[in-house]
Amino acid sequence: MATMAQAIRLALHYGEENLGVKDIFGEDVGPPLGGVFTCTQGLKNAWNSPLDERGIIGCAMGLAIAGQRPVAEIQFSDYIFNTIDLLKMCGNTLWCSNGIWQVPMVVMTPVGAGIHGSIYHSHSFESIMTHIQGWKIVMPSCAYDAYGLMLSAIQDPNPVMYLIPKALLRSQGEEKIPGEPENPKELSKMIDAPLGDRSQWKPKWPDLGDPKMPLGKAKIRLEGEHISVISYGRMLPLCMEAARQLADEGVDCEVIDLRTLFPYDQKTIFDSVKKTGRVVVVNEDTEVTNYGEHILRRITEDCFYYLEAPPTLLAGANVPGIGLSEPLEQASVPQLSSIINTLRKVAETA
């Protein structure tokens, strides 16, 4: 099956063929490289921008205002921080103009740790991003969702921030993207650029479809009775593995993949927590004023009388960065072992 990087590429190809996307741009996004993670390889409308994040966001907003459907990339979310006031404006332009100017644009940017990226290739961004109003914010945890969410993001009339869990970009999906060939090797032959000179190379695109994945809808990845585990992005597969291991101990986890962080799927969350009475939110952003704290606050207010254990957040340590060395990274962001321990503890709380 396609990797997440291939899935994003396929989605962008679908976008330029069927959804009017004429600009897919950012630093090293166009040929010859096609993105530092290959997400934009071989796309006919991909182009290299100057190394200027504020210019990139500004350009995307102008394109959106002009009725285009731009997809802009910030190479790493670690470098998006100098655009925050512009992101605010992309998100508030509709509101400030009382509905006059719509800003249909997508910004994609890789987030999170897991690739030994050290201090400036490991930042998370969702806690800051969810403070910026007027944006929809998505983060896939698998290739199939990466594809579907991108198509929906492009079609949404609002600005959409598409956070890419960079450590998952090479992971293969389990579900087939509509139109994807059976054999992953075949797909690779069709759409992965050759090493070395690629000036003559052209991808061969499969005939793709749109799975019509709505924004704002979570997915229950695993049903269970004892404890609700709410996560997304890179932490989601770890939560699934933790749930599998805990099943052997008789702990029955329900794992929810939020997929859209804003507007998030309140109903799925509340229904689950009301059923299990126990909840852990898992993400890798730093823990103070963490996005998960908001989810827990709403759960505390709305599901209080159903709760049987303290609603719990497992998140990154509140430190300025992720250190390069393995023990430093492991101590900074949740690991399989810490997820298992936290879930077990909450499950066992009497």
Added chain:
Amino acid sequence: MLSSKEQKKIYELMVKTRVLEERLIKMNKSGQGFFWIGGPGEEAFNVPLGLLINKGEGLNHDFLHFHYRQSATLLTMGAKMIDVIRQMHNVAADPYSGGRNFVNHFAVKEWNVVNVTSPIEVQYAFCIGTGVAQARNKAKGITIVTGGDAGTAEGEFQSCLLWSSRKNRELPILIIVTNNRWGISTPQNEVHPKSGIAARAKGFGIKTAAVNGNNPLTSYEALQKAMHYVRKERKPFLMEVFVSRLYGHSSASGANWVGGEADCIREFEKQLKKKKIMKDSDFQKIRQKYEEEAKKALIEVLEEPKPDPASIFNHVFVDRKDAELV
């Protein structure tokens, strides 16, 4: 050369704007509006700009990324005095922001006026995008961006110069900087190099012009030339326009007549009289006409309702969907 009729029209629009701005200042001082910022002192440039804009919606018309001193351009394009007064009084009927934003923060979709916003210089980043779209589509429209001199210290100014001047990827952007020699209270010579703003564009190979913005006729001509270049060559052009700031920065600095700066309306009156195009009594009549219009508009606006508090969630997202966390 502009005909007498055209000159008269420019004069009328300049006065109309000045009268409106003075009315807005009065409104602020008498508690009928929370904050005033505007463009008295820039009329001689901004009226010709309004006259020369290819007005309309979409890529085949000019995209306008303005700052908060552009009232003369908007009135010239056909904005109504009463609507500006509505924004000043932040009533629901304010067509630009529904009572959400400061006065002179225009937004008009039918004329490609992208909403004016408070953060300095961001429009120089956003204009890149409309420029890219127009360049690609070989559209008839160009992109026009305006802002002040102090703001050019921000990175977006350099972004605009750089993105618009990339070889074979030039963008049809008319980059305008109105230089009033101040950023609120900071004099230009304290924070900017002596060489001036236009000189910075030259480093990018961008053609430039320095313009006396206190003279509507030379402004008109200079704009015509610059616009012709951008429209035809599909390349950027920078105009540094020297203007006055007749009532200071904004109501935050008192909004009082400063004195000692050239008043473009007085200067133009002298010219018009000398050329026998108009006389003192004409000037008076025109001023009176607009003072009455402004007063009448104000009386009407004072009766209009303020926005509904429940409307705060409107337009967070398109169609209001998903805006409210129930």
